[in-house]
Amino acid sequence: xSDITLQPTPAVAPPEPDAPRRWTxxxxxxxxxxxTAGGLGVLxxxxxxxTDGFATVDNARAIxxxxxxTGFAAIGATVxxxxxxxxxxxxxxxxxxxxxxxxxxxxxxxxxxxIVAFAVGGLVFALQGFAIGAWGAxxxxxxxxxxxxxxxxxxxxxxxxxxxxxxxxxxxxxxADTVLGVPVGVYLLVITAVCVHLLLTRTAWGRSVYxxxxxxxxxxxxxxxxxxxxxxxxxxxxxxxxxxxxxxAASIGTASINGMSTLTFDAIAAAVVGGTAIAGGRGSIPRxxxxxxxxxxxxxxxxxxxxxxxIQLLATGLLVIxxxxxxxxxxxxx
Amino acid sequence: MSTDQALQGPFxxxxxxxxxxxxxxxxxxTGLTRTYGAVQALRGVSVSIAPGEIVGICGQNGAxxxxxxxxxxxxxxxxxxxxxxxxxxxxxxxxxDGQRAGxxxxxxxxxxxxQLSLEENIYLGHRDVPLIGGAKARRARCNEILEQxxxxxxxxxxxxxxxxxxxxxxxxxxxVLARDAQLLILDEPTATLSNAEIARVFAAVRQMRAQGRTxxxxxxxxxxxxxxxxxxxxxxxxxxxxxxDVTQLDRERLVQLILGxxxxxxxxxxxxxxxxxxxxxxLDVRGLEIPGRLRPFDLSAxxxxxxxxxxxxGSGADDVVRALGGLVPExxxxxxxxxxxxxxxxxxxxxxxxRFVPGDRRGEGLFLADSVRRNITATSLKVLSRFGVLSGRRxxxxxxxxxxxxxxxxxxxxxxxxxxxxxxxxxxLIGRSLDESTPRVLLLDEPTRGVDxxxxxxxxxLLKDAAARGCIVVFASTxxxxxxxxxxxxxxxxxxxxxxxxxxxxxxxDEVLHEMANAGARGASHV
Numbered sequence: 105x106s107d108i109t110l111q112p113t114p115a116v117a118p119p120e121p122d123a124p125r126r127w128t129x130x131x132x133x134x135x136x137x138x139x140t141a142g143g144l145g146v147l148x149x150x151x152x153x154x155t156d157g158f159a160t161v162d163n164a165r166a167i168x169x170x171x172x173x174t175g176f177a178a179i180g181a182t183v184x185x186x187x188x189x190x191x192x193x194x195x196x197x198x199x200x201x202x203x204x205x206x207x208x209x210x211x212x213x214x215x216x217x218x219i220v221a222f223a224v225g226g227l228v229f230a231l232q233g234f235a236i237g238a239w240g241a242x243x244x245x246x247x248x249x250x251x252x253x254x255x256x257x258x259x260x261x262x263x264x265x266x267x268x269x270x271x272x273x274x275x276x277x278x279x280a281d282t283v284l285g286v287p288v289g290v291y292l293l294v295i296t297a298v299c300v301h302l303l304l305t306r307t308a309w310g311r312s313v314y315x316x317x318x319x320x321x322x323x324x325x326x327x328x329x330x331x332x333x334x335x336x337x338x339x340x341x342x343x344x345x346x347x348x349x350x351x352x353a354a355s356i357g358t359a360s361i362n363g364m365s366t367l368t369f370d371a372i373a374a375a376v377v378g379g380t381a382i383a384g385g386r387g388s389i390p391r392x393x394x395x396x397x398x399x400x401x402x403x404x405x406x407x408x409x410x411x412x413x414x415i416q417l418l419a420t421g422l423l424v425i426x427x428x429x430x431x432x433x434x435x436x437x438x
Numbered sequence: 439m440s441t442d443q444a445l446q447g448p449f450x451x452x453x454x455x456x457x458x459x460x461x462x463x464x465x466x467x468t469g470l471t472r473t474y475g476a477v478q479a480l481r482g483v484s485v486s487i488a489p490g491e492i493v494g495i496c497g498q499n500g501a502x503x504x505x506x507x508x509x510x511x512x513x514x515x516x517x518x519x520x521x522x523x524x525x526x527x528x529x530x531x532x533x534x535d536g537q538r539a540g541x542x543x544x545x546x547x548x549x550x551x552x553q554l555s556l557e558e559n560i561y562l563g564h565r566d567v568p569l570i571g572g573a574k575a576r577r578a579r580c581n582e583i584l585e586q587x588x589x590x591x592x593x594x595x596x597x598x599x600x601x602x603x604x605x606x607x608x609x610x611x612x613x614v615l616a617r618d619a620q621l622l623i624l625d626e627p628t629a630t631l632s633n634a635e636i637a638r639v640f641a642a643v644r645q646m647r648a649q650g651r652t653x654x655x656x657x658x659x660x661x662x663x664x665x666x667x668x669x670x671x672x673x674x675x676x677x678x679x680x681x682x683d684v685t686q687l688d689r690e691r692l693v694q695l696i697l698g699x700x701x702x703x704x705x706x707x708x709x710x711x712x713x714x715x716x717x718x719x720x721l722d723v724r725g726l727e728i729p730g731r732l733r734p735f736d737l738s739a740x741x742x743x744x745x746x747x748x749x750x751x752g753s754g755a756d757d758v759v760r761a762l763g764g765l766v767p768e769x770x771x772x773x774x775x776x777x778x779x780x781x782x783x784x785x786x787x788x789x790x791x792x793r794f795v796p797g798d799r800r801g802e803g804l805f806l807a808d809s810v811r812r813n814i815t816a817t818s819l820k821v822l823s824r825f826g827v828l829s830g831r832r833x834x835x836x837x838x839x840x841x842x843x844x845x846x847x848x849x850x851x852x853x854x855x856x857x858x859x860x861x862x863x864x865x866x867l868i869g870r871s872l873d874e875s876t877p878r879v880l881l882l883d884e885p886t887r888g889v890d891x892x893x894x895x896x897x898x899x900l901l902k903d904a905a906a907r908g909c910i911v912v913f914a915s916t917x918x919x920x921x922x923x924x925x926x927x928x929x930x931x932x933x934x935x936x937x938x939x940x941x942x943x944x945x946x947x948d949e950v951l952h953e954m955a956n957a958g959a960r961g962a963s964h965v
Contacts (some may be wrong), residue, residue: 307826308819315816318805325765325802326817326870327788385807 137391139430140379144394147401155408163404165285171400172289175393176348177371178378179293179300180229180341182392185375186304187337188317188384189236189243194251196367198225198342199349201254203359206350207267214275218350225346226339228254233338237331258361266360269353279354289351296347300340301389313337317384345371373424374399382428399423463522464489464652465510465541465621470519472505474857479505481676482519487621487654492647494663494684495656496696497673498890499859503656506673507623510654511543512536523621540620544610544627552599556584559598560613583612586645588638604631604751611639615646622646623654628662629887632750632916633955640666658890659917660692674698696891719776719791721879721910723762726771732757733935734771737912739927744901744911746925748918748950754934755914756797759883762912763787763794775879788817793871795864797883797914803867806856810846811837813855814869821873844869845896861893868900880904882913886920898924918947930954 151158177195184192192198206221232250235241269276281288304310312333316323324330348367353359378395380387402423403416463486472480480502487493497503508514509521512530521528523539530536550559557580580594587608598606607627614622624643628636643653643666657663663670664684672679672695680695723737732754739745749755761769764780764787773779780787787794796802804813814837815822822832841851844865850858855866864886871880885901886894901924905911915921921928928945930937930953937953 306828308823308828309826311812311816311819311828314808315805318807319801321802322805325763325784325794325796327764327784327794328817328819329785385805 137379137388137394140377140391140394140398140427144398144401147398147405151401151405151408155405157408158405161285163408165282165287167397167400167404168290169287170404171396172287172293173348173352174367174370174374174400175290175293175396176296176344176351177367178374178392178396179297179389180344180348181371182375182378182380182387182389183300183304183313183337183341183344184243185372185380185382186317186384186387187313187334188320189233189334189337190382190384191243191372191375192229192232192247192338192341192345193244193368194232194247194254195345195371196364197251197254197361198228199345199352199367200359200361200364201225201228201258201349202346203349203353203364204258204262204267204361206346207269207353207359210269210273210276217276221346221350222343225349226342229342229345230335230339233335234331236338237334255361262361264361266358266363268358276354279351289355292347292351296344297389297393300344303340304389309333309336314385317381317386319385370399370420373420376424377427379427462489462525463487464524466522466525467506467510468520468522470506470509470516470521472509472514472516477857478676480509480516483673483676483678484519485671485678485681487652489620489652490647490650491668492643492653492655492666494667494670495654495673496658496660496663496670496692497679498696498892499861499888501673501696501890502676503673504625505676507543507625507654507656510536510621510623511541537617537619540618541623542614542617542619542621543623544614544625550598550606550610550613553597555595555597556580556589556592556601556609556612557594559609560594560616562613564616579616580612583615586615586642587612588635602752604635607631608635608638611642615642619651621652621654623656625656626658626888627655628657628659629884632752633951635751636662658888658894660689660891664689664692672696693891719879719908719910720774721912722772722774724772726758726761726769726773728757728761728766728769731934732761732769735936737929739910739912741908741910742905744905744924744926745913746921746928747912747914747931748916748921748928748954749914749931750916750954752933753931753954755916755931756883757934758931759794759881759912759914760796762879763792763796763881765794765796780879791878793817793873793878793880795867795871795880795882795885797887799860799863799867800856804855804863807854809852810841810855810858810866811851814840814846814866817870818873840869840872841866843872844900859890859893860888861890861896864889864893864897865900868897872900872904878904879910879912882911884915885913885924886917894920918951921950922947 157163177199181191181195184190202221202225205224206217209217209220228250232246235246236243279288283291304313312323312328315326315328316330316333320330349359349364352364374395375387375392376382376395377398378387378391378393380392399420402419406416406419466486468484470480470483471478483502483506495503495506505514509516512533512535515530521530523541528535528539530539536542551562554562557577560580560583561576577594581590584590584592584594589605589608589612592601592605598609601609608631611624611627624639627639631639643655646653655663655667664687667684669681669683670687670692671681672692674696675698679698682695719741721737721739723735725734725736726732727734735754735758737745737758747755747758757766760766762773762780764782764784767782769781771781773781775790775792778790780790780792784794800806805816811833815833818836819828822828822836837851838848841848846862846865846869850862855863858866871878880901882901886897889897898920901911901913913924922942926942927939928942928950929939930950932954940950
């Protein structure tokens, strides 16, 4: 049948069509990832050259300790963004709420508390995913609305106060421990990142997430399970978000519903700086992890050089704006 | 890689002015070269275009037509070669530069804003619109343009979303008229138009020629090209295969030029009804209805049948196909395929055995940034996975199998599907729908819109093969040739209802056109 299909003969022999692409080629393809990773490299070199106390083991630990909580929330934000549902504006509230549930349930044992907290975070997000996937609700409005609902419920139950882990309770402490000088949360983050990455790249669900993010109408017309895909994406994001809250609660011993309000922005910022397309369909978990590292390193550098928290926030904001600008121009030219 | 190709431009001397003309040229291109990745889209194209002529641009998909047009408008820049307008060398940095030089384009993909009014759309991006003032003059000019296009009955402040797609296409042409361009490029302008609307476009184009303007008419519809154009430039393999006055051409000669040496198309007249297995699949549609758009519609078909729904834009033919594909939630009626109904959602339609190929393949069909491999297996994730885990090996196997079946070149398997030609994109979509061995109902909306001559023959054969294997094929088309090439049964539709149903052998093109147009005239009154 190819006798009547005319194709211009390329002057340069194309690569062997069936050979699986080498990882180096794929890496080169991921220009955005290269940009972000390059940025991280520049930051590290700059820090070593100009800032005393940056290139120390202690400081490396400090950076790692800072990424665990944001990292979990950022993984959640990435999954949602990839699926084309923009982002959840209630990440911070759900993390804090799950942390409060976790603390309250500690009486029944750490295992039970973990499961209950995961279930609450996952369920709350899954409900929003259903509203967005099945009824086409606007993700921003939906998640803001659900955020208010969660604040309302938490405030009614606790009367607006925070919940604390009893001082004599120790079973949860392993979450705040360090192994070989690195916080347990960082190990868990790496494991979770690998798992979610595999889910996204190796499963039918993950493929559907990318399709859905690229073109909602095409995914719908193709009969892909749009609703299920969105609900699962939100449920996974919810569980990750809940764990961000649990880690935080385990390390500081207390949680209140408005205590993690900056997490929403931090999570989105990490995904965007990592190069995930805001409209969905492009990006990956490894990129987001690099994004988290870039933001944490920037904040650390500024801290070491004695800048205030305000300046740190400013720098993160500028970073996000720069990335959105740089990447959206590339998308247009596609 | 590009050094090698960049050199080719200069080495192809200006004497290779393959598309010459005697008059002082409005536009002259010399040795234009453009490369995308590993694909050389243009390999040194030289042509002159005189003022006041209508030039047809023909060629298969991937021949270089679209690239040539992109270079002319300033949307993209050549790797090598020169472009002259009015004898001066130009280098367009953007389409705005192209506009300034008097070059304007009507794209095949509609680029209008549904929420804005006709007037606002016509002046959208117009470089002469000041912040304030000039509103009256604009309104007057706008009404003039609408009148010229036969849309005089519409108010200029009507929002565009109230118009049908064919009318929108006319507005798009009006937009270019408003720019007072010297060179006007129409890229497949009639793909979505009814015959009456096509006549209006032709009249507008001829009027422009009378005013001394030049029109480039890019089209796969050879009849239109021969009817309208003064001269035809044929592209092939990134070069110009020939440029001829239409007086020296007939349809056959033109097809030959377009196809080149390999230009032997299997005669579509060889219909092999006898070979067809009489399968068991049955499609039964009773009282299919969409409130306000489609009156109750009946249809029944069995395995091996190809049903063509003949109808102009707005006739309801595409509505039937979309409703059966599950894409019209408000559709009602009794539809059964082996006892299951496809109405409600595309997922339900799939489960009932429907495979739907949308008319808008870039918007509703493909995942443009993803590879051919992923696209051609996009609806078979269940087959590719075990316990939800995808198998890379099975994906390679299945995608290779399907690509070979539909004739997508193996070299393109890892390319982004958005970079492929229209014909290959459509083949990917059809390949995706031929997913299992069991008989299916294949639904297609305009199966060969924007597809070239060879691709069209391929796609028609694929659909006939599918029918021969026991599928039911139902397609909506506005093209009379396609209907007669493909369909066993032609169902004519107009103004949201069925007009007649005929066996292919018992009806003539005139009768079908008559039925489509007659009721079409009735339909026009309700707008």
